[in-house]
Structures are given as structure tokens and as C-alpha cells.
Amino acid sequence: MKAKQGKQPEGIAPLDGRPKGAGAHWGTVDFPLKRHHSPHGQVTAVSMMKDEGAYVIEWVAHHLVVGFSDLVVYTNDCSDGTDDMLVRLEELGLCHHRRNDIPEGIRPQPSALNYAQEEPVVQQSDWVMVFDADEFLSIRYGDGTLDDLLAATKAQGANGIVVTWRIFGSGGVVDWSRAPVTEQYLWAAPQTWNKGWGVKTLFTFSADKWKLGIHRPKMKTKWHETDFPDQVKWLNGSGREMEDYFKFRGWRSITRTVGYDWVQLNHYAVKSVDSYAIRKMRGNVNNKADKYNSDYWSLQDRNEVRDDTMLRYTNLRNDIIAQLLQDPVLNRLHHAAIARAEGRLAGLRQTEAYHELVADLAKASAVPITQIVAKPPQARDKEKIAALMSDVEKRRGAKAKADRQAIPKDPVEAVPMGSYQSGVVNLSQDATVEIYQNHSMKLPADPRVFTDSALPLIQSGKFERGLARRMPQVLTEHAKVLEIGSAAGFLSGHCANIRPDLTFNLQEDNPALRQMLGVVCALSNRAFNDRFILMDQTLGHDPAAGALAMIASVQPDALLLSDPRLDPDLLQKLLPMLPVPAPTQVFLYGRLLEQHHQRLPEVEALLGALGYVPDYGFDANIARGFRLKPPADPDDPS
Structure with a gap:
């Protein structure tokens, strides 16, 4: 039905500054502020x-x-x-x-x-x-x-x-x-x-x-x-x-x-x-x-x-x-x-x-x-939609679908998926989120902290599944573990739950993630104690020096590196300075791997020169694991 009332008169012909089609009352009062003149017209x-x-x-x-x-x-x-x-x-x-x-x-x-x-x-x-x-x-x-x-x-x-x-x-x-x-x-x-x-x-x-x-x-x-x-x-x-x-x-x-x-x-x-x-x-x-x-x-x-x-x-x-x-x-x-x-x-x-x-x-x-359920709930009725579509819509829709399917998929380099939001994470505002069991830990599906790709995994109980399944199997017996960049504490908390022989030292510089670490551990009944320690040390203004100080203090058997500040340039300085005895296991994963994966071959070459060999069978987009070779026995003819 076409409305018959309310149509405005054409008005006078446009003048400078006057919109096309403006009514008789437009601009009748002089005012300093003027309408915007767009380069794209009206x-x-x-x-x-x-x-x-x-x-x-x-x-x-x-x-x-x-x-x-x-x-x-x-x-x-x-x-x-x-x-x-x-x-x-x-x-x-x-x-x-x-x-x-x-x-x-x-x-x-x-x-x-x-x-x-x-x-x-x-x-x-x-x-x-x-x-x-x-x-x-x-x-x-x-x-x-x-x-x-x-x-x-x-x-x-x-x-x-x-x-x-x-x-x-x-x-x-x-x-x-x-x-x-x-x-x-x-x-x-x-x-x-x-x-x-x-x-x-x-x-x-x-x-x-x-x-x-x-x-x-x-x-x-x-x-x-x-x-x-x-x-x-x-x-x-x-x-x-x-x-x-x-x-x-x-x-x-x-x-x-x-x-x-x-x-x-x-x-x-x-x-x-x-x-x-x-x-x-x-x-x-x-x-x-x-x-x-x-x-x-x-x-x-x-x-x-x-x-x-x-x-x-x-x-x-x-x-x-x-x-x-x-x-x-x-x-x-x-x-x-x-x-x-x-x-x-x-x-x-x-x-x-x-x-x-x-x-x-x-x-x-x-x-x-x-x-949340949108009201009123209405399922998409494909048959009804098809009945309303014109022939030209159907033809064009079918052609567009065929064109999409015909385009060959170019090979795409696999890259690690990030689990945590980048930039500043703000937890000052309370948010109502659901809690989900993920392996032996409970995680909040909090979009302020976790990325869009990670949230569905949390909701399905599959958050960082590759790490959660493999890491507890490969850490050596009775190892002392130092994790630099623990984020929300999921990996160390889970490993500590199922490997009571291990001792974990967790470190996280990001204040919001450190706060979330406490929340996750509380939700999961993962108590801090003498074998599950939240460290106060930070990487500080000189991350290499800060990391070395932590390593010297803990003397870990396994070194888990996830903090993104530990970039390849910094690792080139840090790794040759590892104290003796050096960690027998080194793992690169998480935010470090996500941000610097393209340059990690440089780090892998350096670890090789220091006597480490790749090991443990992780998907390269999830983690890179390295084992320190024992020193050669001079009496061993091999």
C-alpha cells in the first residue's frame, strides 16, 4: 500500500548549501553550524x-x-x-x-x-x-x-x-x-x-x-x-x-x-x-x-x-x-x-x-x-525460501555456488591458532560467562580473554587438546618444570593434576591473564602448594635477563616457553646462556609459537648447535619440543 499522506513539497530549487529536495522550512533560521558538504554528493x-x-x-x-x-x-x-x-x-x-x-x-x-x-x-x-x-x-x-x-x-x-x-x-x-x-x-x-x-x-x-x-x-x-x-x-x-x-x-x-x-x-x-x-x-x-x-x-x-x-x-x-x-x-x-x-x-x-x-x-x-534464544525462534525453511525466490535468483544462486566450488583451493601454510586475545585484556568489568570442563581443568568461556577460535573449543571441552593430551606423557619423571608465560594456567594445571610426581613453577607477566590464572585454578580446585607454585618474578624491562634469573633460581629439568616477548632475537641471546646443568627438555608453544612461528627455524638451528634435538611428536602448529642429547662417552666406540 502506497502512503498518500505525509509527502513533502518539492520546495524551491537548490541554492548553494541547500539540499536537493529540501522543504520550505529548511534553513529559515540563520545558524553558524552548517550541514556537511560531502565529496560524494548528498x-x-x-x-x-x-x-x-x-x-x-x-x-x-x-x-x-x-x-x-x-x-x-x-x-x-x-x-x-x-x-x-x-x-x-x-x-x-x-x-x-x-x-x-x-x-x-x-x-x-x-x-x-x-x-x-x-x-x-x-x-x-x-x-x-x-x-x-x-x-x-x-x-x-x-x-x-x-x-x-x-x-x-x-x-x-x-x-x-x-x-x-x-x-x-x-x-x-x-x-x-x-x-x-x-x-x-x-x-x-x-x-x-x-x-x-x-x-x-x-x-x-x-x-x-x-x-x-x-x-x-x-x-x-x-x-x-x-x-x-x-x-x-x-x-x-x-x-x-x-x-x-x-x-x-x-x-x-x-x-x-x-x-x-x-x-x-x-x-x-x-x-x-x-x-x-x-x-x-x-x-x-x-x-x-x-x-x-x-x-x-x-x-x-x-x-x-x-x-x-x-x-x-x-x-x-x-x-x-x-x-x-x-x-x-x-x-x-x-x-x-x-x-x-x-x-x-x-x-x-x-x-x-x-x-x-x-x-x-x-x-x-x-x-x-x-x-540466549532469539524470540521468536524460527527455523530456516529452505523450501519456503525457494518458493519465494524468482527464477533469476535461483539461477544466479546456483551459478554462484558452482563458481565457489570450482575455484581450486590454493595451498595455505598452516599456522598456529591463537588461544588468547592479543593486546590489553581488561577484566575490570564483571561478565557473566559459562564454565566448561576441559580435560582435568574448568575454563570460563570468557571472550575478553579467549579468542573467537578458542571459545568453541572451550565449550566443547577441547581447548588446547593436543597439548593437554601429549605434554603429560612426555615430561620426564619427577621433573621440575618452569613455565614462562603460563597465560590462564591451563596446561600446567592440567599436567599437575594427572602427574603428581612433577613440580611446576608458573610465571605470567600479563596482569589480566595472571588474574584469570587464579580464577581458572580456583574453579578447577587446583591449589597452589610446594609443587604448584605461582612465581612473583617478572621478565621486566630486560626479558632475557629476567628469564635467566628465573631459570637460575628454579634450575628446571623442563623449560616451557610461551611468553610472546621471548622472540627469536631474544632467544638467540638467552639460550646460549642457559646455566649448567641446562634443562633436558625445552618446549616452544602458545603465544610465542603463534606470534613468531615463521622465524622459529632460526631458534631450532640454535638449539641444535647447543645439543638439542627435536622430539616428542607434537604437531608443529601446537608445540616444538626438544631433548638435550647426553654428552658423548669417550669410551664408547660408537
Whole structure:
């Protein structure tokens, strides 16, 4: 059904600085802050809002900083002045406000999109993206603006980019705050969490060829059998070409198409408990009365991984907010909206329903990410999908599959898979994670510590399985073991559990991993004692000297080296200085092997010169083991 109301007049002809298709009220009030002039033409965001008054200023300021030239926002049934704020922003020449008069039987969001399809500002835009008021574009590429992102997109001959959601949770914040949304909430779901892989699409728009949609536009049927589909080239959020099927259908990324390296869409669906309480009482843009319940909170309150990319925009955004609030009308409306929200919250806090909600949400926050079920659960019906597909979609899909299968697989060098996150690991924020038995130890599936590739192994009980199976078998009887770079303590803890004859000395410089080591040992009932010792020594500023001091102190029979600071250059200095008697066993594995595997032949040659021979049968991508040859007997004729 095509909407008949709400279509705006064409307006006057564009002047310098005036958007194409702008309405008569646009820019009628002189204001120092001007809309962005993009080198890529008219780059337009289309959104819908209802009672977002407390957040409008930040949302507008952020997307002006990001580089949209135009913001078209539809409102319906506002009671907090959201619409008045947007009207004023239009008068200031920074936004386009449109009324969403909803026809009978149509939900608010599709209604707004019907209007946007006919809107002159949108129709005359070069690039268009549809997204919501709780979604903020976050660009990692280049200088963090659309200017750089679209330049890179166009450089590949592409005319669209499919941006995947990143679900941001409450971060444990309960109380209402006036602080910016993008600074309050810095904890998100892991990038690998496919329930958070909804998308929005930034693309070159033609009203004749595309019908606007919530997640992506729909190609009009009349173009399916033409050469137009071949002209569509969309990239994913990492700058890789999307698969052919997405030209026709789909609203989520899949494993082959997801990407976050260039850009993501931060989705702040819940915010704080107080913000959620206010929103729950006011309805939502699609009139889903039961949407804001504890199940929805569990789904959206994901806080497993810190992501502070948004902080790159702080200074510029704050500057624009300050400029916007210099307008007395906008200032008054903004503070009135905040006062109204805070007044409503004060009333809610006096009700039993509020306190029940807080308790329910606390329980919902405790639901581990692996137990989240998207509501409503709906299995993928391949037959139904096939029935809806046009013949051209089926032909192109079959050809794309055949092409993928026909491409010969180039030989790929096997490389070790990393188990631990690189860079700074931050454990200051509490996180709810599930615990899994792995061999004789228990491990938390904590994405702050373990990599995306390691988490499924932890969940299946197969973490570092090759090491866990082989190392207890090859360590010599009654050996004194020194492990430099114990990480979470899994390997030494497991070996100590099943080899009571061994003595382990564990050392780890990384404060967060050392903290996790304590957690893992406590979960596993692996007590520290005189044969399982957590050392206080560090590698310090001179890792070679620090390592030698530890080796001299412990005098190990087996030396396990995993700290990535022990790079090949450092090992070239360290190994020839091993004290006598030298360790009879040396193992290189873990983070050391992961980061320096390409140069380990240099280290292996040096160990050979020092009298060590390769041994113990490890996969070279898991560990490299070396045994010290006994000195030759001069009386032995052999």
C-alpha cells in the first residue's frame, strides 16, 4: 500500500548549501553550524523516532560528525517534544523533519519508509541508509568518516556497503544518566555472536529501481531479468564483496559475509535499566506491546567484549552538541525533554512494577550468551525460501555456488591458532560467562580473554587438546618444570593434576591473564602448594635477563616457553646462556609459537648447535619440543 499522506513539497530549487529536495522550512533560521558538504554528493540517513527527546541531540551531532550531509527523520505520536526538536533542527538547516501519519493497518516503521520512498530529499540523494534512533554508525576505516569510507567503497567499483549490527549492552549501568550514550555503554557482544548479525545498508539509491526497506532495499522485480543486478556491487563491513544472493534477499550477515574491520552499526537497544524502564512504559516504534520484556533484555544486554571505538568521535561530537545548544529554542526543548524523562522516572521508581522490573532484568542479565534464544525462534525453511525466490535468483544462486566450488583451493601454510586475545585484556568489568570442563581443568568461556577460535573449543571441552593430551606423557619423571608465560594456567594445571610426581613453577607477566590464572585454578580446585607454585618474578624491562634469573633460581629439568616477548632475537641471546646443568627438555608453544612461528627455524638451528634435538611428536602448529642429547662417552666406540 502506497502512503498518500505525509509527502513533502518539492520546495524551491537548490541554492548553494541547500539540499536537493529540501522543504520550505529548511534553513529559515540563520545558524553558524552548517550541514556537511560531502565529496560524494548528498549522503542521507533516514530514521524514525518516537519520544527520543533525551537522545536526539547526541544522535544528530554524532551523525553530523560521521559525515552524513542530510538526516531525514519521521516522527509519530511524540509526547516529549522530539518532533518539536526536529522541526527546529530543520529550521536551523541541519535536519529534515517529516510527520509519519500512519494509515490504518500499517505499522509505524513501514509507514515511514513508504513516505521516504516518495520524499524528494531521499529521491535526490546519492547515498541512502535507513537506521533507527538507537543505532549509531561507527567507522573504523580511515579518519572515521563517511568521506573516507565511501571513497574506499567507490575505489572498488562498489555502490553499497552492508553494515552489520554490533549489540551493545547496559554494561551493568542501572541508574539514569545524562552522559552520552556512546560513552556510557562500551561493552558489546563478541563479533562472532551471530544472533547479533542483523544489517543495515548504505547504498546508491534510485527510487525507480529500489524499494526502501528496514535492513536493506528490495530490488524491484522489473529489473531482475535485466543487466541491472550485474551493476550492483555491495561490500561487507570489512570491504569484501558481498555474495550475489544478497542483491535479492536477506537481512542478516552469515559467516561468509560478516565483517567489522571497516564499519559497524552500534545498536544500543537497552541502555541502562532506568532508560529501559522509561522506554518499556512508552511503547515502541512498531507498536509491539510485549517487546520490552526480560527475554528481549537478555538478548540485547550483551557485555562480553569491550569496544570503545566510538570514543574517537568524542571531542568533535561534544563540540557540535555545544554549538547546537547555543540555539535558545533547541536548548529549551532539549532540557525540557530530559526533565520530562527524569520526572517520569521519578514516578516509576515509586511503583512496585519498577522494582519488579529491576529484579527481573538482573536475572535476565545473568543468562549466559550461549543460552540466549532469539524470540521468536524460527527455523530456516529452505523450501519456503525457494518458493519465494524468482527464477533469476535461483539461477544466479546456483551459478554462484558452482563458481565457489570450482575455484581450486590454493595451498595455505598452516599456522598456529591463537588461544588468547592479543593486546590489553581488561577484566575490570564483571561478565557473566559459562564454565566448561576441559580435560582435568574448568575454563570460563570468557571472550575478553579467549579468542573467537578458542571459545568453541572451550565449550566443547577441547581447548588446547593436543597439548593437554601429549605434554603429560612426555615430561620426564619427577621433573621440575618452569613455565614462562603460563597465560590462564591451563596446561600446567592440567599436567599437575594427572602427574603428581612433577613440580611446576608458573610465571605470567600479563596482569589480566595472571588474574584469570587464579580464577581458572580456583574453579578447577587446583591449589597452589610446594609443587604448584605461582612465581612473583617478572621478565621486566630486560626479558632475557629476567628469564635467566628465573631459570637460575628454579634450575628446571623442563623449560616451557610461551611468553610472546621471548622472540627469536631474544632467544638467540638467552639460550646460549642457559646455566649448567641446562634443562633436558625445552618446549616452544602458545603465544610465542603463534606470534613468531615463521622465524622459529632460526631458534631450532640454535638449539641444535647447543645439543638439542627435536622430539616428542607434537604437531608443529601446537608445540616444538626438544631433548638435550647426553654428552658423548669417550669410551664408547660408537
